[in-house]
Each structure stands twice: as structure tokens, then as C-alpha cells.
Amino acid sequence: MPINAPKQILIIKLSSLGDVIHTLPALTDAKKHHPDITFDWVVEDAFSEIPTWHPAVSEVIPANLRSWRKNLWRTWRSHQWQNFKAMMQSTYYDQIIDAQGLLKSSLIARYANGQRYGLDYQSAREPVAAFFYHQRFAVAKGQHAITRTRSLFAQALDYPLPDTPPEYGLSSYSFTTLMPKRPTLVFLHGTTWASKHWPDRNWVALAKRAAKAGFRVxxxxxxxxxxRRAEKIADVHEQVTRMGASNLQGLAAELSTAVAVVGVDTGLAHLAAALNVPSLTLYTSTNPGLTGTLGKNQLHLQADFPCAPCFQRNCHLPQDAKTCYDSLPVDKVWDKLMDTIAQH
Known part of the structure; x- marks a missing residue:
């Protein structure tokens, strides 16, 4: 490691769940090339468990930006914002890497002590963010989000971009839970975009198939x-059960015991990928080549439809029209799921 190489780094990557998980392989790369390096990480409180699972992360600084914006007076009176700034300013960092490339993340980075690094004007998701960095790097768009983040870290920390598959660094973390008596599938049906949902009737039909085949779901x-959707799916058979409320570690423990996961494009699908759980992920309005699950044992099913992927939160076709969902029927999903399980 060069004498002047950075050793203590602050990462700004606030959200979402999938974006936070996409950052982990870059830390693994950096640790391999700079064994003495350590990271602190500013992240939204809802996802603050994730960075703690990576061995290169020393401290997590949780933020709650949405709540703070909605309750400015209460945030000020409770000293939450002041305490957050104090945590960020308590350490001088060799480098501050904004891995998000948004205006809000670049502004947050300004409260920390140290040189700020990020994407250049052509590469950042919001070009104005680049104005607030001391050093900027070009990372071509049109690549997978994980590859882009690995490239940013490689340039900022001065090592060659690895051409190896991504390693999320979670293998040393223990997600302990009792192994189920029957082979278990996990159905990840929830997602924020309406256009990414697979119809409820399809989930119900798939659950019936799984229960009949002897799986626990x-x-x-x-x-x-x-x-409500989970209850509808669970009503089909006693071997199909709705999970109780859980933190991310509890969800990771459930996922890690599954023989396979079926999901839509959602953050938990990326968590399953990071855990190397065999997964079949369905894509309608998004492109798996840019933000799909990436890693071992991952299989994608892309909708085959003229306007897919549309990258729109809501489908604008008439309700009675055929949509991209019709190109992902239950029979096709079930057959691919069985292929996924058979291969592992």
C-alpha cells in the first residue's frame, strides 16, 4: 500500500435497499487491494443493518432524512440533526466517497471532514451533484449498477477494476435460524413500483403449485x-405461511434457509442474491442488465412485450389491454423455478 494511500474512508450511500447492497462488492474489492482500509458509512436508518454485515465497515452513521424533512421543528428541538452532524464531523477522513451521485447525497457529504470524491457531471444520476466534489471520475452509463460502483471505488482508491464476479462480503456473517423440516421457498411479491408487480392471482396459483409439490412457502x-396480499397467498394451503414482522437480519435468516426464492424486482431480491440463495427474479418495467440481481445462482425472467422495459412506475395501458405480465405466465415461472432448484 502506498505511503499516502487512504486508510479511513467515509461512504455516502443512503438508500434504497438494493442500492445499498449494490455497494458491498466495491468494499470487498477495496479491502483486497488495501488490507488496512476501513470504512464508515452514512445510510438511511431503515437500511443501517446492511453495512454492519460487511467486515470492512467500522461504524455506521444512520440518517433519517425523510422524517427530518417532514418534521423540521421536532427534528431541531430533539437535536437529531445536530447529533447527526456531530457524528459526521467527529473524524477526519482520508477520503469521502459519494457512491449515490445525487444532490442530497453530495450535500450530506459536505458536512464531513475530508476530500470529497464522486462521479463527474456526465456520470452522476444528478449532474449537479458533481459540483460539490473535490475530485470527479468518469464511469460509463449503461453498465450494471454494481459494476459502476466498483469502477468508482477503483478509481477513487487507485487500484485496477477487477474483472471477477462481485463478492458481497457477507459469507463471514452468521444469519442463524432453525432449518425448516421441509424444503422452503420464499415469495418476494412486494415492490414500490406498481408496474413491477406480478398479479396476485399468479402468486396464488404459484403457491398452490408449490404446496402440491411438497414445498413449504x-x-x-x-x-x-x-x-393483505401475503394473507391472500397464504390462504391457499397450510404449508404456505405469512411471515411476521421482522428486521433485515431476520429476513436474511429466512432467505438463507430457502432452497429458492421467487421475486419481482425488489430490494429483498438483491439481498437474496448477496446471500447466494438460488433465485428466479421477474422483470417487467425494468432492465436486469442495469439493476438486476447479480451473483451466483441468479436467474432472470424478462417480460417479452413491445414496451418492456418501460422504466415507468405505473403501466399506462388500458386496464382491459394485454400487458407485459401476460408474457410471464405461471406455467413458465414454475418451469424456470424447477430448473433453478434442479441446478443447485
């Missing part, structure tokens, strides 16, 4: 709409 949920 677990169905997580995160909000009221997902809870």
Missing part, C-alpha cells in the same frame, strides 16, 4: 397492502 410483507 414463506411470504414476507412490509406494509398494509403487502400484508
Amino acid at each position: 414463506r411470504v414476507p410483507w412490509g406494509n398494509e397492502a403487502e400484508r
Whole structure:
């Protein structure tokens, strides 16, 4: 390691769940090339468990930006913002890497002590963010998000970009849970974009197939709409059960015991990929080549439809029209799921 090489790095990567997970392989790369390096990480409180699972992360600085913006007076009176700034300013960092490339993340980075590094104007998701960095790097768009982040870290920390598959660095972390008596599938049905949902009737039909084939099925949920869907899916058979409320570590433990996962494009699908759980992920309005699950044992099913992927949160076709969902029927998903399980 060169004498002047950075050793203590602050990462700014606030959200979402998938984006946070996509950052982990870059830390693994950096640790291999600079064994003495350590990272602190500023992340939204909802995802603050994730960085603690990587051995290169020393301290996590949780942020709660959405809540703070909605309750400015309460945030100020409770000293939450002041305490957050104090945590960021308590250490002088050799480098501060904004791995998000947004205006909000670049502004957060300004509160930390040290030189700020990030994407250049052509590479950042929001070009204005580049104005606030001391040093900027070009990373071509059109690549997978994990590859782009690995490239940013390689340039910022001065090592060659690895051409190896991504390593999430979670293998040394123990997600302990009791092994189920029957082979278990996990159905990841919840996602924030309406256009990424697979119809409820399809999930119900798939659950019936799985139960008939002797599988135990677990169905997580995160909000009221997902809870209702999970109950609908679980109603088909006693071997199909809705999971209780859980933190991310609890969800990771459930995923790690599954023989396979079926999911839509959602953050938990990326968590399954990071855990090397065999997964079949369905893509309608998004492109798996840019933000799909990446790693061992990952299989994608892309909708075959003229306007897919549309990258729109909501489908604008008439309700009675055929949509990209029709190109992902239950029979096709079931057959691919069985292929996924047979290969592992």
C-alpha cells in the first residue's frame, strides 16, 4: 500500500435497499487491494443493518432524512440533526466517497471532514451533484449498477477494476435460524413500483403449485397492502405461511434457509442474491442488465412485450389491454423455478 494511500474512508450511500447492497462488492474489492482500509458509512436508518454485515465497515452513521424533512421543528428541538452532524464531523477522513451521485447525497457529504470524491457531471444520476466534489471520475452509463460502483471505488482508491464476479462480503456473517423440516421457498411479491408487480392471482396459483409439490412457502410483507396480499397467498394451503414482522437480519435468516426464492424486482431480491440463495427474479418495467440481481445462482425472467422495459412506475395501458405480465405466465415461472432448484 502506498505511503499516502487512504486508510479511513467515509461512504455516502443512503438508500434504497438494493442500492445499498449494490455497494458491498466495491468494499470487498477495496479491502483486497488495501488490507488496512476501513470504512464508515452514512445510510438511511431503515437500511443501517446492511453495512454492519460487511467486515470492512467500522461504524455506521444512520440518517433519517425523510422524517427530518417532514418534521423540521421536532427534528431541531430533539437535536437529531445536530447529533447527526456531530457524528459526521467527529473524524477526519482520508477520503469521502459519494457512491449515490445525487444532490442530497453530495450535500450530506459536505458536512464531513475530508476530500470529497464522486462521479463527474456526465456520470452522476444528478449532474449537479458533481459540483460539490473535490475530485470527479468518469464511469460509463449503461453498465450494471454494481459494476459502476466498483469502477468508482477503483478509481477513487487507485487500484485496477477487477474483472471477477462481485463478492458481497457477507459469507463471514452468521444469519442463524432453525432449518425448516421441509424444503422452503420464499415469495418476494412486494415492490414500490406498481408496474413491477406480478398479479396476485399468479402468486396464488404459484403457491398452490408449490404446496402440491411438497414445498413449504414463506411470504414476507412490509406494509398494509403487502400484508393483505401475503394473507391472500397464504390462504391457499397450510404449508404456505405469512411471515411476521421482522428486521433485515431476520429476513436474511429466512432467505438463507430457502432452497429458492421467487421475486419481482425488489430490494429483498438483491439481498437474496448477496446471500447466494438460488433465485428466479421477474422483470417487467425494468432492465436486469442495469439493476438486476447479480451473483451466483441468479436467474432472470424478462417480460417479452413491445414496451418492456418501460422504466415507468405505473403501466399506462388500458386496464382491459394485454400487458407485459401476460408474457410471464405461471406455467413458465414454475418451469424456470424447477430448473433453478434442479441446478443447485
